Amino acid sequence: MRNVFTALIVATLATILLPAKPVTSQSTYKAPRAAGGRPNLNGIWQAFNEANWDIEPHAAAPAPLASLGAIGATPPGMGVVEGDVIPYQPSALEKKRANYQNRMSLDPEARCYLPGVPRATYMPHPFQIVQSASAILFTYQYASAVRTIFMEDPGPAPADSWMGWSVGRWDGDTLVVDVTSFNDQTWFDRAGNFHSEALHVVERYTPTGPDHLLYEATIEDPKVFTRPWKVSMPLYRRVEKTARIMEFKCVEFAEELIYGHLRKPTGK
Numbered sequence: 001m002r003n004v005f006t007a008l009i010v011a012t013l014a015t016i017l018l019p020a021k022p023v024t025s026q027s028t029y030k031a032p033r034a035a036g037g038r039p040n041l042n043g044i045w046q047a048f049n050e051a052n053w054d055i056e057p058h059a060a061a062p063a064p065l066a067s068l069g070a071i072g073a074t075p076p077g078m079g080v081v082e083g084d085v086i087p088y089q090p091s092a093l094e095k096k097r098a099n100y101q102n103r104m105s106l107d108p109e110a111r112c113y114l115p116g117v118p119r120a121t122y123m124p125h126p127f128q129i130v131q132s133a134s135a136i137l138f139t140y141q142y143a144s145a146v147r148t149i150f151m152e153d154p155g156p157a158p159a160d161s162w163m164g165w166s167v168g169r170w171d172g173d174t175l176v177v178d179v180t181s182f183n184d185q186t187w188f189d190r191a192g193n194f195h196s197e198a199l200h201v202v203e204r205y206t207p208t209g210p211d212h213l214l215y216e217a218t219i220e221d222p223k224v225f226t227r228p229w230k231v232s233m234p235l236y237r238r239v240e241k242t243a244r245i246m247e248f249k250c251v252e253f254a255e256e257l258i259y260g261h262l263r264k265p266t267g268k
Helices: 002-017 066-072 090-101 251-262
Strands: 043-046 127-131 135-140 146-150 165-171 174-180 200-209 212-220 229-237
Touching: none
Parallel strands: 146 165
Antiparallel strands: 043 127, 043 229, 127 135, 135 146, 165 174, 174 200, 200 212, 212 229
8 A cells, every 4th residue: 555655646746747748839730710721810819928028037036126116026937938048149148238237228118119029929918810811910909019911922121120021821720920121129028138130030820729829939130149049939819708909009108218308397
């Protein structure tokens, strides 16, 4: 009896302590079909993780301003970078550290700039996918950001931009989006992780269940990183009856930060 009891304890501990099998892009799930017979990705989706604070593994940290108390603290996170560490060039790593020290004024999120790709995917706001055979529209709650995924090559981008220029294709049931023509005005998170205008992102959206997508983004930027690297995470469908994209027009919240220094002093 003692041996049986011991075996049960060992088996239970093994189940608890052994690392979970990593999520991969391989899926046997067959998603419902949409226009053109492709997987139906229509819906409102959201990431639930701590990547917007820092995409690398990180411990909890105090707020950048003591007056914010615990409200502004950074929650701990396991990170979403495969291999845990972003492969910065040495000079770029120094800039990343400087960004972090000055994040209250430099983080584009604080100024309500468009979030860029892939950050728009894992900000603490939902986004909506509206799908047709010729194009797919992504609408983000944060800053009312929008981007069109062209399923037919539209030619070169008219200009570099915060959200880039997105051209999509299907790889089986996976939506693959090639994103180029970025400016250098977005970060990957609040920790100062950044890129240059040479950023190139390849996204993959794979249905893994009726209410789940596997999101993967391969990132390369020869001006900042020594090699391409990747982030991955699950996305969850918002299934509440009241789920919708609401307005978060944050420009008015950032006016004092951006333009406060231009205010004329008032006389006493």
